[in-house]
Amino acid sequence: MRKIKQGDQVVVVAGKDKGERGTVLRVVQRRRGLGVVVEGVNQVRKHQKPNPQLGQPGGIIEQEKPLDxxxxxxxxxxxxxxxxxxxxxxEDGRKVRYFKSNGETVDA
Structure with missing residues (x-):
């Protein structure tokens, strides 16, 4: 079980997007551990070549990259x-996540 899962609301605490909030789109495995892709955070511009076989147009596209x-x-x-x-x-044997500050459970 992971502390942060897909669909969780998170806040960025370090980096260029510090203070931003968003929803976790996916959790990815990276070379140096886990990363998360957060909606609207860590946006990069990528130069993409067109691929007619897949129907992809070329140009500069905006895309979210993983944060640690x-x-x-x-x-x-x-x-x-x-x-x-x-x-x-x-007591019923379920393992749940909880917030350390106030003890409330995250998973109902």
Whole structure:
């Protein structure tokens, strides 16, 4: 189980996009560990050649690149900011994520 999953609301805590908020589109494996692609964050411009077989036009396209997973924190709706996440096992045997600051569970 990962601390940050696809679909989570996160806030960027380091880098050029510090303070930005967004939704995790996907979690990717990189050479140096895990990374996350966040919607609207870490936008880069890519020069793309046209590929008629796939129907791709050429030109300059905007695209999101992965951030290191250590540079984002899960957004706590109670506090409105980023928060650390831990794991605990409930009485019924389920393993859930919870916010370390107030103890609320992330997964209902």
């Amino acid at each position: 997973i250590s540079n984002v924190m899960l957004l706590n709706p109670a506090t409105g900011g980023g928060d650390r996440v831990g794991f605990k096992v409930l």
